[in-house]
Amino acid sequence: MHNSLDPRQRTQSNMAYLRSILRSGKNAVPAVLRREFHRTLQAAMQVTVRDAIKEAMDEELERDERVFLLGEEVALFEGAYKVTRGLWKKYGDKRIIDTPIAEIGFTGIAVGAAMAGLRPVVEYMSFNFSMQSVDHIINSAAKTYYMSGGLQPVSIVFRGPNGAAPGVAAQHAQCFAAWYGHVPGLKVVSPWSAEDAKGLLKSAIRDDNPVVFLENEIMYGVPFEMSEESQSKDFLIPIGKAKIERKGNHVTLVSHSHVVSRCMDAAAVLAKDGIECEVINLRTIRPMDMEAIETSVLKTKHLITVEGGWPQFGVGGEILARIMEGPGFGYLNAPAVRVTGVDIPMPYAKLLEENTLPQIKDIVFSVKKMLNV
Amino acid sequence: MQKMLTIISNVLRGSASRNGAELVSEGARVVVSARTYADFTPQATFDIKKCDLHKLEEGPPLQAVLTREEGLQYYRTMQTMRRMELKADQLYKQKIIRGFCHLYDGQEACAVGIEAGINLSDHLITAYRAHGYTLTRGGTVREIMAELTGRRGGIAKGKGGSMHMYTKHFYGGNGIVGAQVPLGAGVALACKYLGKNELCVCLYGDGAANQGQIFETYNMASLWKLPCIFICENNKYGMGTSVERAAASTDYYKRGDFIPGLRLDGMDVLCVREATKFAAEHCRSGKGPILMELQTYRYHGHSMSDPGVSYRTREEIQEVRSKSDPISMLKDRMLSNNMASVEELKEIDVEVRKEIEDAAQFATTDPEPPLDDLCNHIFYNDHPMEVRGINPWSKLKSVS
Numbered sequence: 001m002h003n004s005l006d007p008r009q010r011t012q013s014n015m016a017y018l019r020s021i022l023r024s025g026k027n028a029v030p031a032v033l034r035r036e037f038h039r040t041l042q043a044a045m046q047v048t049v050r051d052a053i054k055e056a057m058d059e060e061l062e063r064d065e066r067v068f069l070l071g072e073e074v075a076l077f078e079g080a081y082k083v084t085r086g087l088w089k090k091y092g093d094k095r096i097i098d099t100p101i102a103e104i105g106f107t108g109i110a111v112g113a114a115m116a117g118l119r120p121v122v123e124y125m126s127f128n129f130s131m132q133s134v135d136h137i138i139n140s141a142a143k144t145y146y147m148s149g150g151l152q153p154v155s156i157v158f159r160g161p162n163g164a165a166p167g168v169a170a171q172h173a174q175c176f177a178a179w180y181g182h183v184p185g186l187k188v189v190s191p192w193s194a195e196d197a198k199g200l201l202k203s204a205i206r207d208d209n210p211v212v213f214l215e216n217e218i219m220y221g222v223p224f225e226m227s228e229e230s231q232s233k234d235f236l237i238p239i240g241k242a243k244i245e246r247k248g249n250h251v252t253l254v255s256h257s258h259v260v261s262r263c264m265d266a267a268a269v270l271a272k273d274g275i276e277c278e279v280i281n282l283r284t285i286r287p288m289d290m291e292a293i294e295t296s297v298l299k300t301k302h303l304i305t306v307e308g309g310w311p312q313f314g315v316g317g318e319i320l321a322r323i324m325e326g327p328g329f330g331y332l333n334a335p336a337v338r339v340t341g342v343d344i345p346m347p348y349a350k351l352l353e354e355n356t357l358p359q360i361k362d363i364v365f366s367v368k369k370m371l372n373v
Numbered sequence: 374m375q376k377m378l379t380i381i382s383n384v385l386r387g388s389a390s391r392n393g394a395e396l397v398s399e400g401a402r403v404v405v406s407a408r409t410y411a412d413f414t415p416q417a418t419f420d421i422k423k424c425d426l427h428k429l430e431e432g433p434p435l436q437a438v439l440t441r442e443e444g445l446q447y448y449r450t451m452q453t454m455r456r457m458e459l460k461a462d463q464l465y466k467q468k469i470i471r472g473f474c475h476l477y478d479g480q481e482a483c484a485v486g487i488e489a490g491i492n493l494s495d496h497l498i499t500a501y502r503a504h505g506y507t508l509t510r511g512g513t514v515r516e517i518m519a520e521l522t523g524r525r526g527g528i529a530k531g532k533g534g535s536m537h538m539y540t541k542h543f544y545g546g547n548g549i550v551g552a553q554v555p556l557g558a559g560v561a562l563a564c565k566y567l568g569k570n571e572l573c574v575c576l577y578g579d580g581a582a583n584q585g586q587i588f589e590t591y592n593m594a595s596l597w598k599l600p601c602i603f604i605c606e607n608n609k610y611g612m613g614t615s616v617e618r619a620a621a622s623t624d625y626y627k628r629g630d631f632i633p634g635l636r637l638d639g640m641d642v643l644c645v646r647e648a649t650k651f652a653a654e655h656c657r658s659g660k661g662p663i664l665m666e667l668q669t670y671r672y673h674g675h676s677m678s679d680p681g682v683s684y685r686t687r688e689e690i691q692e693v694r695s696k697s698d699p700i701s702m703l704k705d706r707m708l709s710n711n712m713a714s715v716e717e718l719k720e721i722d723v724e725v726r727k728e729i730e731d732a733a734q735f736a737t738t739d740p741e742p743p744l745d746d747l748c749n750h751i752f753y754n755d756h757p758m759e760v761r762g763i764n765p766w767s768k769l770k771s772v773s
Contacts, residue, residue: 076684077613100583100619101550101611129549132586167472167523169534171548311761342769343761344748348472348534349523351741358763366764 044227050083050220052194053159056201057084057121059233061091064119067205070097070110071123071160080125081161081220107133107158111140114156114210121205124160127176127214133158134179141210142185157204159213162190163257163308164346164357166218173346175309177256180212181285181318187239188285190214192260194224196283199237207239214285216258242289244296248276251302251367254293254319256282259308259358266363275367285315293319294328303328303336304366308357311340334370339363416440417710421644427627427634427664433651437643444707447489447642449721451481451700454505456729457514458673461504461521465677469737470521473548474535477505479672482699483606484509486645487574491653496564498544498557499576501536502606502671506576510543514728518736526735531742532750551577551584554603558594561601561662572600572656574649580611582625591629591662598661602652603629605666606639612675613684626666639667640697670697745770 047055060067073080075088075098088096099106103124110120124130130137141154163175180188187209191197197215204211229235245260246267253263260281267277278296282289297303303323305316316338323329323336342356417439424432458478464470477484484505487497499506507517512528520527520538528538538546544560547553557575564571577587582605594601605625609616616623626634635652638644645667652663670693674681681690707713748760748771760769 073613076618080612098614098618100614101580102583102585105585132549165472167534169472169537169548170532171536172473337765339764340761342747342763344751344771347532347742347747348520348529348537349525349527349531349742350471351523351744352532352747355744355747355763362763366766369764369766 044225045231046223047194047198047226048221048223049191049194049197049215050081052198052224052226053083053201053215054085054087056198056205058087058090060121060202060205061087061095063233064205066117066119067121068095068097068113068118069121069123070099070106072099072101072125074098074123079123081217083215083220084123103129103132104136107136108140111136111154111156114141114154115144115152119155119157119205121157121159124158126172127160127162128172128174130158130160130176137180137186137210137212138183142183144185145209146185153208154210155208157201157207157211157213159201159204159215161217161220162214163216164218164341165216167348167350167353168346169348170345175214175257175307175341176212177214177285177307178309178314178318180214181288181315182313183286185210186286187211188214189239189283190256190285191283192219192245192257192281194222194226195230196237196243196281198226198230199235200239200283203236203239206236211239214257218258219261222261237283240284240287240289242283242292243281244278244292245281246277246279248278248300250276250300251304251371252278252280252293252296252300253304253306253363253367254280254282254316255306256285256315257308259306262358262360262363263306266360266367269360269364270367273368273373275371275373277367282315288318288322290319290322290326293323294326297323297328298331301331301333302370303332304339304363304370305336306339306358306363308341311338311343314338314340316340337366337370339366413441413713414711417706417712419643419706421641421647422638424644424648425626425636427624427629427636428631429633429635432635433637433647437647439643439706439712441707441712443489444703444712445717445721447485448700448703448707448713448718449725450485450509451642451703452722452725453514453728454478454481454484454508455700456725457508457517457732458504460518460729460733462673462677464518464522464733464736470535470677471523472534473501474521474677475502475675476673476677477502477671479693479699480606480608480639480669481505482642482645482702483604483639483667483669486639486642487604487649489642489646490649491572491574494542494569495571495653496542496544496557496560496573497576498547498553498560498573500547500550500553500578500581502578503536503538503546506543507538507540507546511540512538512543514732515735518732519739522736522739523741524736524739525742525746526739530746530750532746551581551586553577554581554584554587555590557603558590558599558601558662561594561599562597564600565598570657572602572653574602574604576604576606578611579605579607579609579616579623579625580614580619582607582628583611583620588628591632591664594662595629595632598659600656600659601662602649602656603632603662603664605664606669607666608669608671610671610675610684613679615684624666626664629662629664632662632664634664634666636666636668639669640693640699640702642699642703749773 074084075096078085110122164173263279458476488509516528523531536548561573626636655663748769757772760771
């Protein structure tokens with residue numbers, strides 16, 4: 001997995017590529033112009049998270065014959081949330097498969113196909129439905145490479161919306177980041193922006209291990225500016241590396257998925273009071289980028305984790321434990337805290353729902369309380 | 374005087390239709406079994422379609438007796454259900470109802486027919502298309518609508534929403550496809566265990582019919598002879614997937630294999646009632662589970678976020694509406710047999726409309742649940758406890 005190059009390096013590498021093509025005498029110049037040059041001349045554009053995910057899948061389907069997609073309503077219906085729009089029309093029945101409503105059945109089938117060398121991408125209409133499939137995700141996918149002493153890898157991606165969405169009530173709003181993050185043998189990714197979604201999904205599909213890819217319905221329609229390099233078909237974001245979305249000196253906010261938006265908004269509010277937050281977008285839950293968090297804590301001396309999931313045994317709990325056990329603890333000027341969802345099943349009524357998930361005001365309150373302002 | 378004229382005119386009308394051509398609608402032929410001088414025919418016997426049978430020597434009777442009272446009650450309930458769902462559609466489009474909303478219009482004969490074949494002391498469980506069943510199982514329109522709008526007067530205090538409504542002996546309202554089937558068999562197990570001669574009606578759709586847990590349930594229900602009526606409401610589409618694309622066998626009434634099964638017209642409330650009575654008798658006599666497949670149709674898409682026309686044609690929807698609408702079918706039967714008058718049914722329509730309007734009014738003005746109810750109902754029969762809020766300084770209270 002290579003890191004994405006900076007623009008100058010990219011242009012240099014393109015020029016080198018072009019020169020090599022010309023030297024070799026191949027008449028690939030038009031193709032190069034179409035693909036590389038044209039791309040690098042394109043300005044940054046606005047892409048929704050939904051489209052970024054689709055682009056990632058489209059590019060990977062095109063790149064590798066072994067990649068195929070299965071799930072409920074992914075083909076004809078174009079996806080329950082329209083993420084797979086156009087893919088079935090382009091790739092057909094063999095590569096884009098509509099399954100009956102039989103989660104553990106089709107998950108088992110997908111894992112089997114992965115064992116035999118294919119590279120399935122399994123879509124869950126909601127990760128809440130993946131609970132039916134958990135046995136195969138964990139016992140058949142996550143543990144197999146280990147149990148076989150390195151003989152049987154399972155290259156598979158499980159993706160779909162995770163966590164809260166407005167008004168969906170208790171059975172459809174659970175966040176599974178902590179559940180899947182608990183399991184050795186799985187990689188667990190939780191993108192926030194469109195670039196995250198595209199680069200990380202491509203990496204996930206190319207990764208030879210089982211990857212749980214946690215999207216979020218709230219983010220699907222949100223547009224982000226996609227840099228030029230992120231528009232390349234080889235744009236990859238490494239799994240396991242967090243991103244600093246906003247630099248600051250006073251407090252570190254660590255978050256993932258849609259809650260990163262809240263942190264950014266809270267940071268803007270706090271900036272007006274002269275409090276500069278450093279917002280870390282985890283991007284990956286497992287393996288977690290503790291180095292990024294520790295480096296930040298070294299600077300800010302204050303840590304707050306922010307998530308939508310439940311507090312007990314959550315992502316924040318793990319981060320705080322590792323800080324305690326690691327060098328970060330020595331730098332803290334105040335105990336690190338977690339801002340989480342309330343420890344209850346998700347209520348339906350709007351007023352109750354709003355008070356169940358961390359809002360901007362909750363993050364602002366926690367920062368100020370920690371900093372004693 | 375006025376009353377007398379009405380009586381005379383109705384008598385003349387009645388005899389005219391008897392002397393006139395035979396009234397044929399959808400293959401139902403009419404035999405008037407009682408003839409009095411009252412305004413209306415007190416009851417009539419109707420031919421109903423034969424059921425397809427699986428592992429059964431005999432099926433439900435081919436005729437159903439409908440009394441005037443029953444007819445008016447079924448009509449009122451189906452109309453209430455219809456109007457309630459359409460009002461929910463309206464409120465959803467106004468964003469007063471949020472999240473998921475799966476409407477039942479078109480399928481009314483199933484809920485009403487089933488309830489007519491069992492007792493309120495029996496048990497019932499279904500999936501998320503549950504507003505109709507919440508009504509037949511004893512919920513009021515007010516409570517149902519207030520739950521949809523998330524208010525404190527809602528049947529689940531606003532905490533459940535569309536898919537999580539419960540009443541006595543009605544176990545929801547379930548969001549995970551297929552999960553309600555083993556739950557229903559469990560309720561049936563309790564019925565047998567407690568020996569009160571009750572049974573459980575366990576509903577699922579054509580989409581859910583391919584869930585593995587259903588087959589596990591069939592096996593155990595049959596092995597242990599549980600008093601469970603499995604009912605597949607086959608409305609031809611599992612969300613956007615037609616039955617042919619999801620099921621290797623679309624004979625859902627046979628999928629129980631060793632469990633006897635019936636397939637019938639789910640748009641005819643009398644058909645549904647007679648089949649349910651037959652099935653209930655089977656269960657109560659200790660023969661074990663039985664399976665019914667109701668062929669029905671939903672006018673709306675899968676949910677409010679599905680227009681319902683990308684995987685089926687508008688012509689198809691129109692055709693079902695004009696030829697097989699359950700409410701129209703009952704209405705035609707009653708009118709053509711002089712069991713009710715057009716005015717009387719119109720009056721019921723007006724009353725129903727008013728009830729729905731009142732309920733909608735309540736549902737939009739009732740306040741939301743109070744914040745101190747946020748953490749309640751985590752545990753039952755337990756001491757009050759503290760619940761962690763959004764930040765570590767937020768300690769919330771929970772009572773049972």
